[in-house]
Amino acid sequence: MAERQQHPGEQYPQPEFPQQDQPHPGTTERMEPRPDHGEETYRGSGRLEDRCTVITGGDSGIGRAVALAFAREGADVVFTHLPEEEQEARETVRLVEDAGRRAVAVPCDIREEQACRELIDRAVSEFGRIDVLVNNAAYQMSQPDSLEAITTEQFDRVMRTNLYALFWLSKMALPHIPAGGSIINTTSVQAYKPSPHLLDYATTKGAIVTFTQGLAAHLADRGIRVNAVAPGPVWTPLIPATLPDTAKFGEQSPLGRAAQPAEMAPAFVFLASQEASYITAEIVNATGGTPLP
Template sequence: MTDPQHTRQNPATQHPTPEFPSQDQPHPGWTGPMDPPPDHGEDSYRGTGRLTDRKAVITGGDSGIGRAVALAFAREGADVLFTHLQEEENEARETARLVEDAGRKAVAVSCDIREEENCRALIERAVAEFGRIDVLVNNAAYQMSQPDGIEAIPTEQFDRVMRTNLYGMFWLTKFALPHIPEGGSVVNSTSVQAYKPSPHLLDYAMTKGAIVTFTQGLAQMLAERGIRVNAVAPGPVWTPLIPATMPDTAEFGKQSPLGRPAQPAELAPAYVYLASQEASFITGEILNATGGTPLP
């Protein structure tokens, strides 16, 4: 049987390339209707014990990058608590199944991280389930394309983007830190948008730039406590958020030098590496996974 995780392939043609069929979904989007279907590593990711018996919290773990990270962490030996929105319960059940099929504990929690008390309760739940938190992955995010410019961004949207992408990350990290032991880590999801902002994603790009700064500053703050803080900066990734927030998905990802978007499964190894002891001298870093788009 071919092992696609380790078999040499042309990265430009390894996964589907645009043009994609026209598709549109209401937010937050679902995996099932997507064409082509996203690859989370279900048939390819092979763990090697790099996170054996670790306890991980992942926000936005129901689909997309979050699901791929939850699957990879579980196959590397970690138990996983992950968040989802109430309307994503069916998606969350599939992530939980993948974690449990890997022989690890899965805890799916419906949680709106825009509220401070929800974040506090989430961390309390994780500690009750696991006793500690070895890895916190701040991955949940909200975006909405506004091609008509800043004048078209309503305050309600701006507030949701800020509270989901920044407030939630801040609160969860703050509440989790007393429960993260030496050798633990925080991994944040930033974006190519932090460095090369698309005008139609102005508010989203703002938050991704802030996440870079938060990651680098917190890493210095926590170094003496033996806790590492890093981030992954993806380029275009084929997740339900795309048909749910973009007006046209036909050529999504075509602008990357590899000519296509990433599949979630291609991002998961970056999170595994940063969470693992193999990255013991890596902190305050941004791991860029952009398909060849050069970043600072």
């Protein structure tokens, strides 16, 4: 949340950024400029008081911003991270605990069905239920030669991270989500305007839109809402870790810059809150002005 009204294109750093490369999965500390997760600006108002939430990929980027916002809105948080992201995860834990809420960091690779099952079991053992499931974790790797350069290994990793895990976790969490609960998925502008160099990633993001809308119809009579957020370019560690050119990242947006993770979190809070009680099967587009269907 902004401290004051201002031109949205000028609210955060604009390209050009210093050129930077990191090995996957990337770290926040090495990014320039440093991403904003809402550490100094997000102010909660009790909209998720005592909710029990699960967030995949909560160690950095959009996931960290959502974890912080959920905690400041009164929610406890279980979140996943890759084993090599332990240092990043500790910072998310600190932010949630500083907000006075419980944080449980779970190192796991959600490409494996058993890891997803153990995650849900851990969340239920910690909290007894799951009020909000956020399927946020994703993998991408730019391939300038598009289809010809995408290996079966890469395609499999993208599919299992972005789609299989979403399917497994939604199915496994469902018995523990009460009426009034919700599932929120992270899709992307890539679902509607696919970049050839991210062909496999964009394919999964389009599938997430379809999955979200179909599952929402299936669960409406149970009182469980299913929605998604479609970000445009967002400045997270995934960017220097997977794209070859970061200097002008986000410049193509009508607002002329990439979003910060802090700018995505309010959409997730709204969709998780009771204020969104009549909203299901919706895709909230946060693209910086790129028109989408």
